[in-house]
Amino acid sequence: MKPYLLQILKELALLGATKNRVEISSLELAKQLETSQQTASRYLLELDKDGMITRELGIKKQLIRITGKGEEALQEEYLQYQQIFELTNKIRFTGKVVSGMGEGRYYTEQSGYADQFKERLGFVAFPGTLNVEIRHIEKNKLRLLKNYNAIQIDEFETDNRTFGGVKCFRATINNADGAIVLPLRSHYSNILEFISPHFLREKLNIKDGDNVKIMIYL
Protein backbone atom coordinates (compact mmCIF):
# COMPACT_ATOMS: atom_id res chain seq x y z
CA MET A 1 0.00 0.00 0.00
CA LYS A 2 1.34 3.40 -0.94
CA PRO A 3 2.38 5.41 2.08
CA TYR A 4 0.36 8.45 1.17
CA LEU A 5 -2.78 6.38 0.71
CA LEU A 6 -2.31 4.89 4.14
CA GLN A 7 -2.19 8.38 5.57
CA ILE A 8 -5.45 9.28 3.86
CA LEU A 9 -7.06 6.09 5.09
CA LYS A 10 -5.94 6.97 8.61
CA GLU A 11 -7.46 10.43 8.32
CA LEU A 12 -10.74 8.93 7.20
CA ALA A 13 -10.61 6.52 10.13
CA LEU A 14 -10.07 9.44 12.49
CA LEU A 15 -13.26 10.92 11.14
CA GLY A 16 -15.05 7.77 12.17
CA ALA A 17 -15.17 6.04 8.79
CA THR A 18 -14.34 2.66 10.32
CA LYS A 19 -17.57 2.73 12.30
CA ASN A 20 -19.98 4.72 10.16
CA ARG A 21 -20.35 6.10 6.74
CA VAL A 22 -18.89 9.57 6.71
CA GLU A 23 -20.26 12.33 4.56
CA ILE A 24 -17.52 14.33 2.98
CA SER A 25 -16.82 16.09 -0.29
CA SER A 26 -13.54 15.87 -2.10
CA LEU A 27 -13.04 19.59 -1.44
CA GLU A 28 -13.57 19.18 2.30
CA LEU A 29 -11.15 16.29 2.36
CA ALA A 30 -8.70 18.37 0.38
CA LYS A 31 -8.86 21.15 2.96
CA GLN A 32 -8.32 18.69 5.77
CA LEU A 33 -5.30 17.25 4.02
CA GLU A 34 -4.12 20.63 2.84
CA THR A 35 -4.07 19.57 -0.76
CA SER A 36 -6.12 20.25 -3.88
CA GLN A 37 -9.61 19.03 -4.59
CA GLN A 38 -8.32 17.12 -7.58
CA THR A 39 -5.76 15.28 -5.55
CA ALA A 40 -8.27 14.44 -2.84
CA SER A 41 -10.58 13.09 -5.49
CA ARG A 42 -7.81 10.97 -6.89
CA TYR A 43 -6.97 9.64 -3.42
CA LEU A 44 -10.54 8.48 -2.97
CA LEU A 45 -10.58 6.86 -6.39
CA GLU A 46 -7.36 5.01 -5.61
CA LEU A 47 -8.54 3.85 -2.20
CA ASP A 48 -11.78 2.68 -3.76
CA LYS A 49 -9.95 0.85 -6.51
CA ASP A 50 -7.76 -0.85 -3.90
CA GLY A 51 -10.84 -1.98 -2.00
CA MET A 52 -9.95 0.05 1.09
CA ILE A 53 -13.12 2.13 1.11
CA THR A 54 -16.61 2.02 -0.30
CA ARG A 55 -18.19 5.14 -1.68
CA GLU A 56 -21.77 6.15 -2.24
CA LEU A 57 -21.84 9.12 -4.51
CA GLY A 58 -24.84 11.33 -4.06
CA ILE A 59 -25.76 14.42 -5.96
CA LYS A 60 -23.77 16.28 -3.33
CA LYS A 61 -20.78 14.94 -1.46
CA GLN A 62 -20.21 11.24 -0.94
CA LEU A 63 -20.64 8.73 1.83
CA ILE A 64 -17.41 6.97 2.60
CA ARG A 65 -16.84 3.94 4.71
CA ILE A 66 -13.66 2.00 5.34
CA THR A 67 -13.91 -1.67 4.35
CA GLY A 68 -12.70 -4.67 6.29
CA LYS A 69 -9.61 -4.73 4.14
CA GLY A 70 -8.96 -1.08 4.87
CA GLU A 71 -9.39 -1.59 8.58
CA GLU A 72 -7.02 -4.52 8.45
CA ALA A 73 -4.36 -2.37 6.87
CA LEU A 74 -4.78 0.19 9.63
CA GLN A 75 -4.72 -2.50 12.31
CA GLU A 76 -1.48 -3.80 10.94
CA GLU A 77 0.01 -0.35 11.10
CA TYR A 78 -1.26 0.13 14.62
CA LEU A 79 0.34 -3.15 15.65
CA GLN A 80 3.68 -1.92 14.45
CA TYR A 81 3.41 1.22 16.53
CA GLN A 82 2.44 -0.86 19.54
CA GLN A 83 5.50 -2.92 18.89
CA ILE A 84 7.61 0.21 18.91
CA PHE A 85 6.22 1.83 22.02
CA GLU A 86 4.93 -0.96 24.19
CA LEU A 87 7.16 -3.42 25.91
CA THR A 88 5.62 -6.44 24.31
CA ASN A 89 6.79 -9.95 24.95
CA LYS A 90 4.73 -11.64 22.32
CA ILE A 91 3.93 -11.29 18.67
CA ARG A 92 0.76 -12.61 17.14
CA PHE A 93 0.44 -14.02 13.66
CA THR A 94 -2.47 -15.43 11.79
CA GLY A 95 -1.98 -17.64 8.80
CA LYS A 96 -3.09 -20.78 7.16
CA VAL A 97 -1.71 -24.27 7.21
CA VAL A 98 0.16 -25.37 4.11
CA SER A 99 2.07 -28.49 3.15
CA GLY A 100 5.80 -28.39 2.88
CA MET A 101 7.76 -30.80 0.74
CA GLY A 102 8.64 -33.20 3.50
CA GLU A 103 11.84 -31.35 4.23
CA GLY A 104 10.69 -30.56 7.72
CA ARG A 105 10.67 -34.21 8.57
CA TYR A 106 14.11 -34.75 7.12
CA TYR A 107 15.57 -31.97 9.21
CA THR A 108 13.79 -32.65 12.49
CA GLU A 109 14.91 -36.25 12.35
CA GLN A 110 18.57 -35.31 12.21
CA SER A 111 19.86 -36.09 15.66
CA GLY A 112 22.07 -33.00 15.47
CA TYR A 113 18.94 -30.89 15.55
CA ALA A 114 16.75 -33.22 17.63
CA ASP A 115 19.22 -33.36 20.51
CA GLN A 116 19.54 -29.60 20.64
CA PHE A 117 15.76 -29.15 20.51
CA LYS A 118 15.42 -31.46 23.47
CA GLU A 119 18.15 -29.72 25.41
CA ARG A 120 17.27 -26.12 24.67
CA LEU A 121 13.51 -26.25 24.16
CA GLY A 122 12.82 -29.01 26.62
CA PHE A 123 10.80 -31.28 24.37
CA VAL A 124 11.31 -33.99 21.83
CA ALA A 125 10.06 -32.61 18.55
CA PHE A 126 7.53 -34.66 16.65
CA PRO A 127 9.06 -35.48 13.27
CA GLY A 128 8.21 -32.84 10.71
CA THR A 129 7.21 -29.22 10.87
CA LEU A 130 3.80 -27.69 10.57
CA ASN A 131 4.09 -24.97 7.98
CA VAL A 132 1.98 -21.87 8.29
CA GLU A 133 1.79 -19.33 5.52
CA ILE A 134 1.42 -15.87 7.00
CA ARG A 135 -0.36 -13.13 5.21
CA HIS A 136 1.89 -10.96 3.14
CA ILE A 137 0.94 -7.98 5.22
CA GLU A 138 2.50 -9.55 8.27
CA LYS A 139 5.93 -9.92 6.80
CA ASN A 140 7.05 -6.83 8.68
CA LYS A 141 6.40 -8.61 11.93
CA LEU A 142 8.43 -11.53 10.73
CA ARG A 143 11.33 -9.28 9.99
CA LEU A 144 11.03 -7.81 13.44
CA LEU A 145 11.38 -11.26 14.85
CA LYS A 146 14.71 -11.75 13.19
CA ASN A 147 16.18 -9.00 15.34
CA TYR A 148 15.18 -10.48 18.67
CA ASN A 149 17.34 -12.75 20.74
CA ALA A 150 16.30 -16.27 20.12
CA ILE A 151 17.06 -19.73 21.36
CA GLN A 152 20.02 -20.61 19.23
CA ILE A 153 20.44 -24.01 17.62
CA ASP A 154 23.99 -24.45 16.40
CA GLU A 155 25.10 -25.73 13.05
CA PHE A 156 26.58 -29.20 12.89
CA GLU A 157 28.10 -31.62 10.43
CA THR A 158 27.42 -35.20 9.50
CA ASP A 159 29.54 -37.41 7.26
CA ASN A 160 27.59 -36.15 4.29
CA ARG A 161 26.91 -32.49 4.77
CA THR A 162 26.65 -29.41 6.98
CA PHE A 163 23.41 -28.37 8.60
CA GLY A 164 23.07 -24.62 9.26
CA GLY A 165 22.16 -23.02 12.54
CA VAL A 166 18.58 -21.98 13.27
CA LYS A 167 16.82 -19.65 15.66
CA CYS A 168 13.87 -20.80 17.75
CA PHE A 169 11.17 -18.94 19.62
CA ARG A 170 8.79 -20.57 22.03
CA ALA A 171 5.34 -20.27 20.59
CA THR A 172 1.82 -21.59 20.64
CA ILE A 173 -0.39 -22.49 17.75
CA ASN A 174 -4.09 -22.41 18.54
CA ASN A 175 -2.94 -22.58 22.16
CA ALA A 176 -0.85 -25.74 21.70
CA ASP A 177 2.75 -25.40 22.86
CA GLY A 178 5.80 -25.68 20.69
CA ALA A 179 8.29 -23.43 18.95
CA ILE A 180 8.88 -21.80 15.64
CA VAL A 181 12.09 -22.40 13.78
CA LEU A 182 13.78 -19.76 11.65
CA PRO A 183 16.74 -20.78 9.49
CA LEU A 184 19.59 -18.35 10.13
CA ARG A 185 20.51 -18.17 6.53
CA SER A 186 17.33 -17.86 4.59
CA HIS A 187 15.83 -15.65 2.01
CA TYR A 188 12.64 -13.90 2.78
CA SER A 189 9.88 -16.38 3.35
CA ASN A 190 6.28 -16.02 4.35
CA ILE A 191 6.23 -19.49 5.89
CA LEU A 192 6.54 -20.10 9.61
CA GLU A 193 7.75 -23.57 10.57
CA PHE A 194 6.30 -24.84 13.80
CA ILE A 195 7.65 -27.74 15.81
CA SER A 196 5.94 -29.37 18.74
CA PRO A 197 6.08 -32.51 20.87
CA HIS A 198 2.72 -33.45 19.38
CA PHE A 199 1.37 -34.37 16.00
CA LEU A 200 -0.41 -31.11 15.58
CA ARG A 201 -2.55 -31.89 12.57
CA GLU A 202 -4.22 -34.55 14.64
CA LYS A 203 -4.16 -32.93 18.04
CA LEU A 204 -5.62 -29.68 16.75
CA ASN A 205 -7.65 -31.31 14.02
CA ILE A 206 -6.34 -28.98 11.35
CA LYS A 207 -5.68 -29.51 7.68
CA ASP A 208 -4.22 -27.55 4.78
CA GLY A 209 -5.93 -24.24 4.28
CA ASP A 210 -7.21 -23.93 7.84
CA ASN A 211 -6.58 -20.66 9.57
CA VAL A 212 -4.47 -20.83 12.70
CA LYS A 213 -3.33 -18.36 15.30
CA ILE A 214 0.30 -18.31 16.32
CA MET A 215 1.63 -16.51 19.35
CA ILE A 216 5.37 -16.11 19.57
CA TYR A 217 7.04 -15.41 22.91
CA LEU A 218 10.16 -13.29 22.85
Place this chain on the structure above:
Amino acid sequence: MKPYLLQILKELALLGATKNRVEISSLELAKQLETSQQTASRYLLELDKDGMITRELGIKKQLIRITGKGEEALQEEYLQYQQIFELTNKIRFTGKVVSGMGEGRYYTEQSGYADQFKERLGFVAFPGTLNVEIRHIEKNKLRLLKNYNAIQIDEFETDNRTFGGVKCFRATINNADGAIVLPLRSHYSNILEFISPHFLREKLNIKDGDNVKIMIYL
Protein backbone atom coordinates in the same frame (compact mmCIF):
# COMPACT_ATOMS: atom_id res chain seq x y z
CA MET B 1 6.50 15.27 7.27
CA LYS B 2 6.31 13.37 4.03
CA PRO B 3 4.31 10.15 4.33
CA TYR B 4 7.02 7.96 2.87
CA LEU B 5 9.62 9.32 5.26
CA LEU B 6 7.35 8.55 8.19
CA GLN B 7 7.15 4.97 6.97
CA ILE B 8 10.92 4.70 6.83
CA LEU B 9 11.23 6.21 10.28
CA LYS B 10 8.76 3.63 11.53
CA GLU B 11 10.76 0.83 9.95
CA LEU B 12 13.91 2.08 11.63
CA ALA B 13 12.04 2.22 14.92
CA LEU B 14 10.95 -1.38 14.43
CA LEU B 15 14.60 -2.27 14.09
CA GLY B 16 15.17 -0.74 17.49
CA ALA B 17 16.56 2.62 16.43
CA THR B 18 14.57 4.48 19.08
CA LYS B 19 16.47 2.71 21.82
CA ASN B 20 19.90 2.04 20.37
CA ARG B 21 22.05 2.94 17.47
CA VAL B 22 21.34 0.46 14.72
CA GLU B 23 24.00 -0.68 12.32
CA ILE B 24 22.62 -0.92 8.84
CA SER B 25 23.84 -0.25 5.33
CA SER B 26 21.79 1.56 2.75
CA LEU B 27 21.66 -1.67 0.78
CA GLU B 28 20.30 -3.67 3.71
CA LEU B 29 17.71 -1.01 4.36
CA ALA B 30 16.83 -1.03 0.69
CA LYS B 31 16.18 -4.76 0.78
CA GLN B 32 13.89 -4.45 3.77
CA LEU B 33 11.97 -1.67 2.10
CA GLU B 34 12.02 -3.43 -1.23
CA THR B 35 13.53 -0.46 -2.96
CA SER B 36 16.89 0.48 -4.44
CA GLN B 37 20.06 1.23 -2.55
CA GLN B 38 20.06 4.74 -3.97
CA THR B 39 16.58 5.46 -2.72
CA ALA B 40 17.36 4.07 0.72
CA SER B 41 20.42 6.29 0.84
CA ARG B 42 18.32 9.30 -0.11
CA TYR B 43 15.75 8.45 2.57
CA LEU B 44 18.45 8.47 5.21
CA LEU B 45 19.83 11.75 3.94
CA GLU B 46 16.37 13.32 4.05
CA LEU B 47 15.61 12.00 7.53
CA ASP B 48 18.96 13.29 8.71
CA LYS B 49 18.36 16.69 7.16
CA ASP B 50 14.95 16.86 8.85
CA GLY B 51 16.55 16.07 12.19
CA MET B 52 14.67 12.81 12.61
CA ILE B 53 17.75 10.61 12.85
CA THR B 54 21.42 10.94 13.58
CA ARG B 55 23.96 9.04 11.55
CA GLU B 56 27.51 7.96 12.22
CA LEU B 57 29.11 6.96 9.01
CA GLY B 58 31.85 4.43 9.32
CA ILE B 59 33.99 2.93 6.65
CA LYS B 60 31.32 0.27 6.43
CA LYS B 61 27.64 0.70 7.06
CA GLN B 62 26.34 3.42 9.32
CA LEU B 63 25.02 3.70 12.84
CA ILE B 64 21.57 5.17 12.89
CA ARG B 65 19.58 6.42 15.82
CA ILE B 66 16.21 8.09 15.92
CA THR B 67 16.30 11.51 17.58
CA GLY B 68 13.85 12.93 20.09
CA LYS B 69 12.17 14.80 17.30
CA GLY B 70 11.83 11.63 15.29
CA GLU B 71 10.40 9.73 18.21
CA GLU B 72 7.92 12.52 18.79
CA ALA B 73 6.68 12.24 15.24
CA LEU B 74 6.15 8.52 15.72
CA GLN B 75 4.40 9.07 19.05
CA GLU B 76 2.00 11.48 17.41
CA GLU B 77 1.21 8.89 14.79
CA TYR B 78 0.73 6.22 17.43
CA LEU B 79 -1.70 8.45 19.28
CA GLN B 80 -3.82 8.74 16.18
CA TYR B 81 -4.02 4.99 15.79
CA GLN B 82 -4.95 4.65 19.44
CA GLN B 83 -7.71 7.13 18.78
CA ILE B 84 -8.97 4.94 15.96
CA PHE B 85 -8.86 1.56 17.63
CA GLU B 86 -9.10 1.97 21.37
CA LEU B 87 -12.26 2.52 23.25
CA THR B 88 -11.15 6.03 23.85
CA ASN B 89 -12.48 8.20 26.54
CA LYS B 90 -11.38 11.34 24.80
CA ILE B 91 -11.80 13.04 21.48
CA ARG B 92 -9.35 15.53 20.09
CA PHE B 93 -10.24 18.57 18.09
CA THR B 94 -8.11 21.25 16.63
CA GLY B 95 -9.54 24.57 15.68
CA LYS B 96 -9.03 28.26 15.88
CA VAL B 97 -10.25 30.88 18.27
CA VAL B 98 -13.02 33.13 16.99
CA SER B 99 -15.08 35.88 18.54
CA GLY B 100 -18.70 35.26 19.29
CA MET B 101 -21.25 38.03 19.50
CA GLY B 102 -21.16 38.38 23.24
CA GLU B 103 -23.98 35.90 23.66
CA GLY B 104 -21.77 33.59 25.62
CA ARG B 105 -21.40 36.18 28.32
CA TYR B 106 -25.15 36.79 28.47
CA TYR B 107 -25.85 33.11 28.95
CA THR B 108 -23.10 32.22 31.36
CA GLU B 109 -24.14 35.09 33.61
CA GLN B 110 -27.66 33.73 33.98
CA SER B 111 -27.73 32.30 37.47
CA GLY B 112 -29.92 29.45 36.22
CA TYR B 113 -26.95 28.24 34.20
CA ALA B 114 -24.17 29.43 36.50
CA ASP B 115 -25.55 27.58 39.54
CA GLN B 116 -25.84 24.34 37.63
CA PHE B 117 -22.32 24.71 36.20
CA LYS B 118 -21.00 25.11 39.72
CA GLU B 119 -22.95 22.14 41.02
CA ARG B 120 -22.38 19.70 38.18
CA LEU B 121 -19.02 20.75 36.80
CA GLY B 122 -17.52 21.88 40.08
CA PHE B 123 -16.36 25.30 39.03
CA VAL B 124 -17.67 28.81 38.70
CA ALA B 125 -17.56 29.64 35.05
CA PHE B 126 -15.80 32.78 33.99
CA PRO B 127 -18.35 35.00 32.24
CA GLY B 128 -18.41 34.32 28.54
CA THR B 129 -17.44 31.42 26.34
CA LEU B 130 -14.32 30.91 24.32
CA ASN B 131 -15.47 30.00 20.86
CA VAL B 132 -13.40 27.65 18.77
CA GLU B 133 -14.15 27.07 15.13
CA ILE B 134 -13.38 23.50 14.27
CA ARG B 135 -12.41 22.52 10.80
CA HIS B 136 -15.41 21.64 8.76
CA ILE B 137 -14.21 18.11 8.35
CA GLU B 138 -14.32 17.46 12.07
CA LYS B 139 -18.05 17.96 12.18
CA ASN B 140 -18.28 14.21 11.79
CA LYS B 141 -16.56 13.82 15.12
CA LEU B 142 -18.89 16.39 16.61
CA ARG B 143 -21.82 14.29 15.50
CA LEU B 144 -20.38 11.31 17.37
CA LEU B 145 -20.14 13.45 20.46
CA LYS B 146 -23.86 14.11 20.45
CA ASN B 147 -24.52 10.44 21.06
CA TYR B 148 -22.45 10.20 24.21
CA ASN B 149 -23.77 10.66 27.70
CA ALA B 150 -23.04 14.14 28.84
CA ILE B 151 -23.30 16.20 31.95
CA GLN B 152 -26.82 17.54 31.61
CA ILE B 153 -27.71 21.13 32.39
CA ASP B 154 -31.48 21.52 32.68
CA GLU B 155 -33.62 24.16 31.09
CA PHE B 156 -35.05 26.85 33.32
CA GLU B 157 -37.23 29.93 33.18
CA THR B 158 -36.88 33.50 34.30
CA ASP B 159 -39.55 36.16 34.37
CA ASN B 160 -38.72 37.02 30.81
CA ARG B 161 -37.98 33.85 28.94
CA THR B 162 -37.04 30.20 28.85
CA PHE B 163 -33.46 29.03 28.63
CA GLY B 164 -32.95 25.68 26.96
CA GLY B 165 -31.05 22.73 28.38
CA VAL B 166 -27.45 22.11 27.35
CA LYS B 167 -25.01 19.19 27.41
CA CYS B 168 -21.53 19.57 28.83
CA PHE B 169 -18.37 17.52 28.50
CA ARG B 170 -15.31 18.03 30.63
CA ALA B 171 -12.54 19.19 28.37
CA THR B 172 -9.21 20.89 28.19
CA ILE B 173 -8.06 23.57 25.81
CA ASN B 174 -4.31 23.71 25.38
CA ASN B 175 -4.21 21.73 28.64
CA ALA B 176 -6.31 24.24 30.60
CA ASP B 177 -9.32 22.68 32.31
CA GLY B 178 -12.91 23.52 31.61
CA ALA B 179 -15.84 22.13 29.69
CA ILE B 180 -17.50 22.42 26.35
CA VAL B 181 -21.14 23.34 26.13
CA LEU B 182 -23.48 21.97 23.47
CA PRO B 183 -26.95 23.45 23.20
CA LEU B 184 -29.48 20.62 23.12
CA ARG B 185 -31.52 22.29 20.48
CA SER B 186 -29.15 23.55 17.89
CA HIS B 187 -28.40 23.21 14.27
CA TYR B 188 -25.14 21.71 13.33
CA SER B 189 -22.47 24.18 14.09
CA ASN B 190 -18.76 24.13 13.62
CA ILE B 191 -18.23 26.19 16.75
CA LEU B 192 -17.28 24.63 20.07
CA GLU B 193 -18.10 26.77 23.08
CA PHE B 194 -15.65 26.39 25.91
CA ILE B 195 -16.26 27.48 29.49
CA SER B 196 -13.67 27.59 32.22
CA PRO B 197 -13.06 29.01 35.68
CA HIS B 198 -10.37 31.20 34.12
CA PHE B 199 -10.20 34.01 31.62
CA LEU B 200 -8.68 31.83 28.97
CA ARG B 201 -7.62 34.46 26.49
CA GLU B 202 -5.36 35.88 29.12
CA LYS B 203 -4.33 32.68 30.87
CA LEU B 204 -3.38 30.94 27.64
CA ASN B 205 -2.34 34.13 25.88
CA ILE B 206 -4.48 33.39 22.85
CA LYS B 207 -6.29 35.65 20.45
CA ASP B 208 -8.63 35.34 17.49
CA GLY B 209 -7.21 33.16 14.76
CA ASP B 210 -4.84 31.23 17.03
CA ASN B 211 -4.91 27.49 16.69
CA VAL B 212 -5.87 25.57 19.80
CA LYS B 213 -6.12 21.93 20.76
CA ILE B 214 -9.22 20.72 22.54
CA MET B 215 -9.48 17.39 24.31
CA ILE B 216 -12.95 16.29 25.26
CA TYR B 217 -13.42 13.65 27.96
CA LEU B 218 -16.38 11.34 27.57
Place this chain on the structure above:
DNA sequence: ATTACTAGTAAGCGAGTAT
Protein backbone atom coordinates in the same frame (compact mmCIF):
# COMPACT_ATOMS: atom_id res chain seq x y z
C1' DA C 1 32.92 -3.50 0.36
C1' DT C 2 30.36 1.39 1.29
C1' DT C 3 27.78 6.23 0.38
C1' DA C 4 25.74 9.22 -2.64
C1' DC C 5 26.05 12.16 -7.11
C1' DT C 6 24.11 12.69 -11.94
C1' DA C 7 20.85 12.06 -15.29
C1' DG C 8 17.04 10.01 -17.47
C1' DT C 9 12.45 7.99 -16.47
C1' DA C 10 8.23 7.29 -13.81
C1' DA C 11 4.88 8.87 -10.58
C1' DG C 12 2.37 12.45 -8.24
C1' DC C 13 0.42 17.02 -8.24
C1' DG C 14 -2.90 20.78 -9.30
C1' DA C 15 -4.87 24.39 -12.72
C1' DG C 16 -8.23 24.36 -16.06
C1' DT C 17 -12.32 22.49 -17.24
C1' DA C 18 -15.96 18.92 -18.87
C1' DT C 19 -19.71 16.70 -16.88
Place this chain on the structure above:
DNA sequence: TATACTCGCTTACTAGTAA
Protein backbone atom coordinates in the same frame (compact mmCIF):
# COMPACT_ATOMS: atom_id res chain seq x y z
C1' DT D 1 -23.07 23.15 -6.28
C1' DA D 2 -20.45 18.23 -7.07
C1' DT D 3 -16.68 14.59 -9.29
C1' DA D 4 -13.00 13.66 -12.01
C1' DC D 5 -10.60 14.10 -16.69
C1' DT D 6 -6.46 16.14 -19.34
C1' DC D 7 -2.05 17.95 -19.38
C1' DG D 8 2.01 20.53 -18.13
C1' DC D 9 4.99 20.91 -14.06
C1' DT D 10 7.30 18.98 -10.07
C1' DT D 11 8.88 15.34 -7.23
C1' DA D 12 10.52 10.71 -6.58
C1' DC D 13 12.86 6.71 -8.33
C1' DT D 14 16.71 3.95 -10.10
C1' DA D 15 20.74 2.74 -13.31
C1' DG D 16 25.26 4.03 -13.81
C1' DT D 17 29.10 5.27 -11.56
C1' DA D 18 32.49 8.29 -8.78
C1' DA D 19 34.62 8.50 -4.48
